[in-house]
Amino acid sequence: MTELNKDTEGKILEAAQDVFTEKGMSGTRMQEIADKAGINKSLLHYYYRSKEKLFGAVFKTVLTRFLPKTLKILNAEMPLFEKIEKFVDAYLDIIMKNPSAPIFLINEMHKNPNGIASIMINAFTDMGFHPAERFAVDVETAKKQGLIRDDVNAKHLFVNMMSICIFPVAARPLLQRIGFDNNSKDYDLFLSVRKTEVRNFIINSIKK
Amino acid sequence: MTELNKDTEGKILEAAQDVFTEKGMSGTRMQEIADKAGINKSLLHYYYRSKEKLFGAVFKTVLTRFLPKTLKILNAEMPLFEKIEKFVDAYLDIIMKNPSAPIFLINEMHKNPNGIASIMINAFTDMGFHPAERFAVDVETAKKQGLIRDDVNAKHLFVNMMSICIFPVAARPLLQRIGFDNNSKDYDLFLSVRKTEVRNFIINSIKK
DNA sequence: TTTACCTTTGACCAGTTGGTTAAATTATTT
DNA sequence: AAATAATTTAACCAACTGGTCAAAGGTAAA
Structure with missing residues (x-):
C-alpha cells in the first residue's frame, strides 16, 4: 500500500492491479487479492460483484x-x-x-x-x-x-x-x-x- | 491434427501446444487438451506425468x-x-x-x-x-x-x-x-x- | 437510546481441476 | 494359445475456486 488512509475500494483496486498485471486473469486468485489488500475475500464481492468485473476495472485503469x-x-x-x-x-x-x-x-x-x-x-x-x-x-x-x-x-x-x-x-x-x-x-x-x-x-x- | 497416422504422444504434444500457446499455463485445462487430441484425460498423465511436465515439453518445443x-x-x-x-x-x-x-x-x-x-x-x-x-x-x-x-x-x-x-x-x-x-x-x-x-x-x- | 444503514466477517457451497487407480482392451512375446 | 507387457478407459477423489449468506460491527440520524 502506498497510502495508509486509503479507502477499502481503493486498496482493493491497487491490490488487484498488482496481482492481475503480474499473473493475468486466469492465474489470479481472489484470495490473493484479498490477502494483499488486507481484507476478507467477501469484501471483494461486496465492492466488485465478480472476478470479471474487478478485472475489467483493473484493465481499464x-x-x-x-x-x-x-x-x-x-x-x-x-x-x-x-x-x-x-x-x-x-x-x-x-x-x-x-x-x-x-x-x-x-x-x-x-x-x-x-x-x-x-x-x-x-x-x-x-x-x-x-x-x-x-x-x-x-x-x-x-x-x-x-x-x-x-x-x-x-x-x-x-x-x-x-x-x-x-x-x-x-x-x-x-x-x-x-x-x-x-x-x-x-x-x-x-x-x-x-x-x-x-x-x-x-x-x-x-x-x- | 495435421497427420492421421501420428502416435498418441505426438497427438498430445500437438494438442497441448495449441491450447497452451493460446491460453497460457494457468488458463489451460487438461480436459481441453485431451478433447483436442481425441483421447482420454488419463492418457495425458500416462505419457506426461503432470501438467507442469507437459507444459515444459511444449515450452521447449x-x-x-x-x-x-x-x-x-x-x-x-x-x-x-x-x-x-x-x-x-x-x-x-x-x-x-x-x-x-x-x-x-x-x-x-x-x-x-x-x-x-x-x-x-x-x-x-x-x-x-x-x-x-x-x-x-x-x-x-x-x-x-x-x-x-x-x-x-x-x-x-x-x-x-x-x-x-x-x-x-x-x-x-x-x-x-x-x-x-x-x-x-x-x-x-x-x-x-x-x-x-x-x-x-x-x-x-x-x-x- | 433506538433505528436504520453501511461495512466487514466467518462459515459454507456447488462446480471445477489436476491427478489416481483398478479394470479393460490391445499388442507383443513365448 | 497362453502369458506378459503396453496402452486406454471410466469412475472416482481431494483440493481449490469463485461466489453466497446470515450474522456481527460500526456509524450517523431520529
Whole structure:
C-alpha cells in the first residue's frame, strides 16, 4: 500500500492491479487479492460483484494510464521530429514505471479480444480522436518540407516506434537472457540509455 | 491434427501446444487438451506425468522452433547488411507462421522466470554459441569498412531488430485496434509488406 | 437510546481441476 | 494359445475456486 488512509475500494483496486498485471486473469486468485489488500475475500464481492468485473476495472485503469497521455502527444500540433522525441520520452517513462503493464495488456487482449473490446471502445470514445490518422498527416507534411525520405510509411513508422519502445521492457526476461547473460544490472544500464538510442534510431532511419 | 497416422504422444504434444500457446499455463485445462487430441484425460498423465511436465515439453518445443534457426543466421559468416536481411526474412517467416508463439513465450517467462530457466539453459547449451557477441563483431567490422555510422550500438540494434519483427505480430489485437480500425484484412496487408519495410527501416537507420 | 444503514466477517457451497487407480482392451512375446 | 507387457478407459477423489449468506460491527440520524 502506498497510502495508509486509503479507502477499502481503493486498496482493493491497487491490490488487484498488482496481482492481475503480474499473473493475468486466469492465474489470479481472489484470495490473493484479498490477502494483499488486507481484507476478507467477501469484501471483494461486496465492492466488485465478480472476478470479471474487478478485472475489467483493473484493465481499464491500466489502459487509460497508458494510452491517453501518449496519444495526446501524437495528436498535438508539433513538428514531426519534435513529436517523435516527445513521444519516445513520455512513452518510455510510463513503460519503465509500469514494466509489467504492457505484457499484461497485450496478453489479455490476445486471450480475450472480444471481451476486451467494449472497454477499448469506451477508452477511445473518451479520448475523442484518432491518433494514427493525425500522425499520418504530420508525416506527409514532413515529406513535403523535404525533411524525411519519400518512401517513409506513417503506419509502419508508428508501429516501429511503439515496438522498439515497448518490446525491450516487455520481453526483458527473454532478451536479458539471450543478450546479457541474464545480468539484471547490465540490462538496467541498457534500458537507461534507451531514450536517446531509440530517438536516434528512428530519426536516422527517416531523415533525408 | 495435421497427420492421421501420428502416435498418441505426438497427438498430445500437438494438442497441448495449441491450447497452451493460446491460453497460457494457468488458463489451460487438461480436459481441453485431451478433447483436442481425441483421447482420454488419463492418457495425458500416462505419457506426461503432470501438467507442469507437459507444459515444459511444449515450452521447449516452441522455444527451439524459434531460436536456433534464426540464431544460426546471426552466427554465420556474412556481411552485416546481408545478415540483417536474412535474419528479418527468416524471423518474420517463423513469427507469421506461429503468431501466438512469441506472446506465449514472453508471457510465461515473465510469470515464471525461474521455472523456465532450466529449459532455457538446456536450449542454449544445445546450440553451443553466443549469438549476440558474434553480431557485435559484425557491427564493428562494418564500422571499420565505413558502411555504417560510428555511433551504432550492436546490442541496441539487435534488440531493435527483434522488437520490430516480433511486436507487430504479438501485439496485433492492440495495434489493429488503435491503427487499423480493427480491420483484420487491412492488418494482414500491413504485415505482408513488413519484410521489406523492416529491412529498409533498419538499414536506413545505420548506413552511412 | 433506538433505528436504520453501511461495512466487514466467518462459515459454507456447488462446480471445477489436476491427478489416481483398478479394470479393460490391445499388442507383443513365448 | 497362453502369458506378459503396453496402452486406454471410466469412475472416482481431494483440493481449490469463485461466489453466497446470515450474522456481527460500526456509524450517523431520529
